[in-house]
Amino acid sequence: MRQTIIIISLFASTLSFGQVQKVVGTYSNLILRVKVTFKKDSTFEYVTKEQHPTFYRWEDFSEKGKWTISGDTIILNPNLTKKIFVESDFTEIENKSDTNLLLTFNHIKRYFDKYGNITKTDTLQIDRIDYSFNELKKKNIRRVAPHMTTRCAFAGYIPKEVITKNRTIGIQRPTEKIKSIFIGCYELQGTKEFIVKDTNSNRLTLNVYSNYYEDGQIRQIKFLIKNDKVLYTRQKENGDFEKDNFWNDTDAKLKRQKGGS
Numbered sequence: 001m002r003q004t005i006i007i008i009s010l011f012a013s014t015l016s017f018g019q020v021q022k023v024v025g026t027y028s029n030l031i032l033r034v035k036v037t038f039k040k041d042s043t044f045e046y047v048t049k050e051q052h053p054t055f056y057r058w059e060d061f062s063e064k065g066k067w068t069i070s071g072d073t074i075i076l077n078p079n080l081t082k083k084i085f086v087e088s089d090f091t092e093i094e095n096k097s098d099t100n101l102l103l104t105f106n107h108i109k110r111y112f113d114k115y116g117n118i119t120k121t122d123t124l125q126i127d128r129i130d131y132s133f134n135e136l137k138k139k140n141i142r143r144v145a146p147h148m149t150t151r152c153a154f155a156g157y158i159p160k161e162v163i164t165k166n167r168t169i170g171i172q173r174p175t176e177k178i179k180s181i182f183i184g185c186y187e188l189q190g191t192k193e194f195i196v197k198d199t200n201s202n203r204l205t206l207n208v209y210s211n212y213y214e215d216g217q218i219r220q221i222k223f224l225i226k227n228d229k230v231l232y233t234r235q236k237e238n239g240d241f242e243k244d245n246f247w248n249d250t251d252a253k254l255k256r257q258k259g260g261s
Contacts, residue, residue: 099173226253
């Protein structure tokens with residue numbers, strides 16, 4: 001029995017070593033300008049000039065860490081506990097001395113040290129934000145941005161735009177009572193409905209927080225090994241990976257670079 005256990009353990013170790021050797025190399029995605037290098041010493045380097053791995057933003061990023069293999073899955077920084085990267089809060093105030101309706105949209109970058117303390121914050125304008133009162137209908141949506149949206153085949157529906165570099169805008173109050181406001185932007189990673197508790201409120205503020213962690217942004221990120229040349233990178237909430245189809249044939253994959261074995 002003991003000999004059997006030893007043989008199985010040796011086989012598992014050999015298999016694991018074989019998988020590691022199979023993966024070692026550099027993989028890239030030319031469209032997203034992402035490059036990941038897996039080294040023999042179980043360290044990796046992740047570099048991108050465009051899409052940040054934890055935010056829906058075009059932002060330069062580079063990080064080094066540890067990687068391991070579990071079955072057919074590569075795990076980046078398996079030792080780091082998962083963190084919340086995007087948070088938000090919504091506040092409302094009634095200013096009885098002013099009947100104007102003011103909307104404020106803040107993007108706040110928060111930097112945490114390894115002990116969980118905030119060491120720095122940067123407050124910025126949200127790059128492009130869409131909002132709608134009470135119902136999420138195209139005719140109700142308005143966009144606030146520092147520059148006009150480029151009109152092209154891939155732009156999708158472009159609502160009426162307010163072009164400004166201010167984080168606060170003044171608008172005319174809708175004729176119907178404001179019960180909620182739908183807000184969508186890349187920083188928020190989607191669209192959310194925020195309830196307005198006091199219909200007399202005329203100062204509405206949304207803060208979107210992007211959290212940066214000193215000890216690592218890449219935390220338990222998984223890649224699925226398709227073969228020795230391709231890794232699937234987009235994992236869905238249910239744990240499955242998006243695989244080959246027309247829509248994600250390019251942006252959900254990393255391909256081995258020639259000579260990168």
